[in-house]
């Protein structure tokens with residue numbers, strides 16, 4: 568069976584993107600194709616943090632709309648950039664051969680790098696954590712600037728697994744301030760997945776830097792996915808505290824300008840944001856750029872009444 572036939576068979580049976588389907592097709596034989604693929608899919612690494620704004624549930628929709636991944640993006644020759652990586656839902660969905668991930672959240676980036684370079688020591692450290700409110704408050708009170716990278720990563724994953732709603736939120740001076748989550752038995756150390764993530768990151772570059780840095784590196788044919796802090800739909804609905812810096816009108820316009828520059832350069836660019844009038848305005852009327860609407864079920868608001876379908880936009884230049 569040639570690779571294209573295999574890809575077709577895989578995609579008929581499983582809901583996978585064409586880039587990962589190619590990877591699967593070249594790593595399985597003809598004989599037990601479906602069984603082997605099933606096994607590989609079970610072994611696929613997943614995001615290791617819960618992150619508000621995680622894109623996992625939207626990816627199938629993007630694919631059905633033929634917006635993701637860009638058909639002409641060549642993952643063998645070109646590079647995938649995810650400069651607001653957060654939990655990295657899109658990276659873990661694609662698992663591209665060449666990737667550059669970045670974020671302004673320093674602890675998050677440190678954690679990615681510790682998983683990449685020193686996963687066994689991290690697993691050991693995670694296994695030592697205790698699950699109680701008193702212990703949680705003690706760990707939360709530590710200043711990450713005074714910890715080693717290993718301690719930062721261990722604390723970061725521990726807090727992510729045990730804090731209320733798995734949220735990450737910092738106050739204006741950068742201190743983590745989410746309350747204790749009252750989970751009965753949170754999975755603090757998912758060692759199987761952490762090892763898979765570590766393998767997946769081996770050839771990936773992960774940097775603590777502002778998204779504008781991609782401009783210096785991205786070349787024609789590269790694929791860039793922007794998933795910035797969303798523009799608030801209403802004054803009370805804003806949730807942008809991933810870092811101590813704000814991301815409002817001025818920052819959204821600068822991001823639009825970066826999008827346009829990459830578009831002119833011949834990159835494939837995809838951007839998510841809320842369906843706010845302001846966002847629709849700043850991306851309309853640009854030649855070659857289109858705005859599509861998608862429905863997202865998000866749970867940012869802790870009150871049940873605040874959870875529901877929220878419209879988002881997906882802006883693409885292909």
Ligand SMILES: C[S@@+](CC[C@H](N)C(=O)[O-])C[C@H]1O[C@@H](n2cnc3c(N)ncnc32)[C@H](O)[C@@H]1O
Pocket residue numbers: 618619620621622623650651652653654655656657669670671672776777778779794795796797809810814
């Ligand atoms: C909506 S989240 C991304 C969610 C991610 N796609 C996921 O699946 O989990 C936005 C991210 O942008 C990061 N961020 C905020 N300002 C930034 C900046 N100027 N440059 C790069 N990253 C930034 C935040 O730390 C946060 O992780």
